[in-house]
Amino acid sequence: MALTAVIRVPSRALLRPWARLRDAALGWIEPAGGGGVEVSAQRFASQKVLVEPDPAAGVAVMKFKNPPVNSLSLELLTELVISLEKLENDKTVRGVVLTSDCPGIFSAGLDLTEMCGRNPAHYAEYWKAVQEMWLRLYLSNLVLVAAINGASPAGGCLIALTCDYRVMADNPKYCIGLNETLLGIVAPFWFKDNLVNTIGHRASERALQLGLLFPPTEALQVGMVDKVVPKDQVQSTALSVLAQWMAIPDHARQLTKNMMRKPTADRLLKQRDADIQNFVSFISRDSIQKSLQMYLEKLKQKKG
Numbered sequence: 001m002a003l004t005a006v007i008r009v010p011s012r013a014l015l016r017p018w019a020r021l022r023d024a025a026l027g028w029i030e031p032a033g034g035g036g037v038e039v040s041a042q043r044f045a046s047q048k049v050l051v052e053p054d055p056a057a058g059v060a061v062m063k064f065k066n067p068p069v070n071s072l073s074l075e076l077l078t079e080l081v082i083s084l085e086k087l088e089n090d091k092t093v094r095g096v097v098l099t100s101d102c103p104g105i106f107s108a109g110l111d112l113t114e115m116c117g118r119n120p121a122h123y124a125e126y127w128k129a130v131q132e133m134w135l136r137l138y139l140s141n142l143v144l145v146a147a148i149n150g151a152s153p154a155g156g157c158l159i160a161l162t163c164d165y166r167v168m169a170d171n172p173k174y175c176i177g178l179n180e181t182l183l184g185i186v187a188p189f190w191f192k193d194n195l196v197n198t199i200g201h202r203a204s205e206r207a208l209q210l211g212l213l214f215p216p217t218e219a220l221q222v223g224m225v226d227k228v229v230p231k232d233q234v235q236s237t238a239l240s241v242l243a244q245w246m247a248i249p250d251h252a253r254q255l256t257k258n259m260m261r262k263p264t265a266d267r268l269l270k271q272r273d274a275d276i277q278n279f280v281s282f283i284s285r286d287s288i289q290k291s292l293q294m295y296l297e298k299l300k301q302k303k304g
């Protein structure tokens, strides 16, 4: 991967480079000039997120690679945020296509194994990473286009919803939506806000209560995606759309995007800690743990 972004890392980071790189990406880095050393991010080659930059076009393609289903593990979330941060800091990149390297799956959403049978500290760390991913994507200055080349339930749908435009493959087996209620859990308010901002209040109310997973043509009708194309044209169409959006002067587009999105992001930013506490106490309940375990078992039994 040809990424050469340099992140300023405090010298103690060399003892625990992975954790410190994550801290840097999550904004917990010491200020520049704070006695750190410069470490090329290339040294920590990403494995769960592949980034293919095209400096001549000013774009990059970011591919999730966490087989079999691109579940959003803590590791994937961390790498996603680091990769996005690098691209935000790369002056040659103005737009990014988000897509999947796993055949037939965009992302299966949050990693259920991160939310089952762990301790409260783990749940808190995981939820903070989920929040961070959403905030970074939702408020990104880059043009983001989702090339949805497979199933995209729950957290997978959320990633797509943070983008400025969504292109989906026309395979009716690929569904997209916030299906949390089907798992016996509730989509957090910021998932809901992002959906309402995309498809409107009434459609969101129906989709969220029923946990609807829309096949591509229905997703297009309801406005959850913007274009449906044959599978082999998803990425090229996303790149064409990116070029159209990049024809707009960056500063005007970015200020407009920020004006539209900041109030929604601020709702979470104002109550991040409370949202984490809420998640930890909710997910730690015996009844919720049982529901998630049963759901995981059902997924596993499907094969047998």
Ligand SMILES: CCCCCC/C=C/CC(=O)SCCNC(=O)CCNC(=O)[C@H](O)C(C)(C)COP(=O)(O)OP(=O)(O)OC[C@H]1O[C@@H](n2cnc3c(N)ncnc32)[C@H](O)[C@@H]1OP(=O)(O)O
Binding pocket: 068, 069, 071, 105, 107, 108, 109, 110, 111, 112, 113, 151, 153, 154, 155, 156, 179, 180, 183, 185, 186, 187, 188, 278, 279, 282, 296, 299, 300, 302, 303
């Ligand atoms: C107050 C706050 C409340 C909490 C709010 C939390 C919000 C949560 C949002 C979420 O994102 S929860 C996750 C929701 N995701 C889903 O419901 C999708 C579940 N998966 C599927 O429907 C299917 O796996 C698929 C994506 C359609 C793919 O189907 P396929 O037939 O190709 O693959 P499978 O055989 O079903 O799965 C392979 C393998 O992966 C495991 N797996 C699937 N999804 C997940 C997941 N989300 N997390 C972890 N692991 C997952 C599945 O169990 C299989 O495992 P093995 O049997 O191979 O061990």
